[in-house]
Amino acid sequence: MFSAVDVIRAKRDGGELTTAQIDWVIDAYTKGVVADEQMSALAMAILLNGANDREIADWxxxxIASGERLDLSGVGKPTVDKHSTGGVGDKITLPLAPLVAAFGVAVPQLSGRGLGHTGGTLDKLESIPGWRANLSNAEFIARLSDPGAVVCAAGDDLAPADRRLYALRDVTGTVESIPLIASSIMSKKIAEGTDALVLDVKVGSGAFMKDAEQARRLAETMVRLGDAHGVRCTALLTDMDTPLGRTAGNALEVTESLEVLAGGGPADVVELTVALAREMLALAGKPDADPAAALADGRAMDAWRAMISAQGGDVDAKLPVAPESEEVRAESDGVVARMDAYAVGVAAWRLGAGRARKSDPVSAGAGVEILKTVGETVSAGEPLLRLHTEDVSTFAAARTTLDGAIDIGGSTAKRQLIMARIGG
Incomplete structure (x- = not known):
């Protein structure tokens, strides 16, 4: 029998927790034996003193052991998932899941909702009339067999200890701990039962990880965790100083994703979608597959229509459009040298596209449309952004957020979207 206070003291004093201590404290916390204030103290001790690879793997x-681990062996196809650490305009899951499924690979994509300046995949898809996020485990597995891709909310029985600890970290200043971030992400992904996983770790102002070296450490830790638990992993470090694509907002991002699936869309969204698809297909045993060709010839769009229809979505319905819009215009001639992703994400949130608390509603049509992005020439008075909202009173706060967020100069360096590859 262990004591929560003894476990806290061990980590507070820079010690190494044993496997038995970790098993006990997670189980006891899940059952309510260890109180929130005790787990808060332990989380802070881990943030301050770190944890080694063995401790992180045990944690x-x-x-994972606090709940169930899905068995996807009956799906009859290789299974591979993608996880992004989140950013502004990051709609990649929408075109990516059906694109990979078009090659006969099953994509089990358990996704979340947006909070603050980062958008949530489920919020985006719920702007499609009829589409539903909540599936039973039986439905989840059935959709993996046919049509081959499913995007839905995680069930309550997957890593329930993480659900409690995630909420606690958010209010105790311990979100930034790499051991806790890595174990949070990977416990859910491993419990999901996928054979392989590709990680998209964002770096920059609009990302959770602002520093490239910290992002690399996180990616390396997660790849090691996957390998230790029998899930083959690779990771890409990708730029999030600038918003991804031309939109930040729910229905706006679905529309942009449809452009990509139709063979068009913004170059950066296409580049990252294809790069991640190649990683996923290689892990699934299809290294010679050509995802760019499947975007061009309509196979990915066919898979999208099947995926959305299978979850009740009306693929032919018109998407919601916010009734009010307003433009942000350039103050001078030149080239867009910088567009702060964080500011654009917060502006979209203030317009109604995001939420401050998990219980808040979101507006399907609200958000920011990027008319001129980094590297493009603009004239004084020309529109840079178009803001969309249901409530005109939100324009003032969005504009204030965007003050100083865009620099116009003489030239700019070419954006390096994919910064590094880790694993494999």
Missing amino acids: TAAM
Whole structure:
């Protein structure tokens, strides 16, 4: 029998927690034996003193063991998932899941909702009339067999310890701990039962990780965790100083994703979608597959229509459009040298596209449309952004957020979207 206070003291004093201590504290916290204030103290001790690879692997295993681990062996196809650490305009899951499924690979994509300046995949898809996020485990597995891709909310029985700890970290200043971030992400992904996983770790102002070296550490930790638990992993470090694509907002991002699936769309969204698809297909045993060709010839769009229809979505319905819009115009001639992703994300949130608390509603049509992005020439008075909202009173706060967020100069360096590859 262990004591929560003894476990806290061990980590507070820079010690190494044993496997038995970790198993006990996670199980006891899940059952309510360890109180929130005790787990808060332990989380802070981990943030301040770190954890080694063995401790992180044990912590992850204990969180997986707190719930069920899905068995996808009956799907009859290789399974591979993608996880992004989140950013502004990051709609990649929408075109990516059906694109990979078009090659006969099953994509089990358990996704979340937006909070603050980062958008949520489920919020985006719920702007499609009829589409539903909540599926039973049986429905989830059935959709993996046919049509081959499913995007839905995680069930309550997957890593329930993580659900409790995630909420606690958010209010105790311990979100930034790499051991806790890595174990949180990977416990859910491993419990999901996928054979392989590709990680998109964002770096920059609009990302959770602002520093490239910290992002690399996180990616390396997660790849090691996957390998330790029998899930093959690779990771890409990708730029999030500038918003991804031309939109930030729910229905706006669905529309942009449809452009990509139709063989068009913004170059950066296409580049990252194809790069991640190649990583996923290689892990699924299809290294010679050509995802760019499947975007061009309509196979990915066919898979999208099947995926959305299978979850009740009306693929032919018109998407919601916000009734009010307003433009942000350039103050001088030149080239867009910088567009702060964080500011654009917060502006979209203030317009109604995001939420401050998980219980808040979101507006399907609200958000920011990017008319001129980094590297493009603009004239004084020309529109840079178009703001969309249901409530005109939100324009003032959005504009204030965007003050100083865009620099116009003489030239700019070419954006390096994919910064590094890790694993494999």
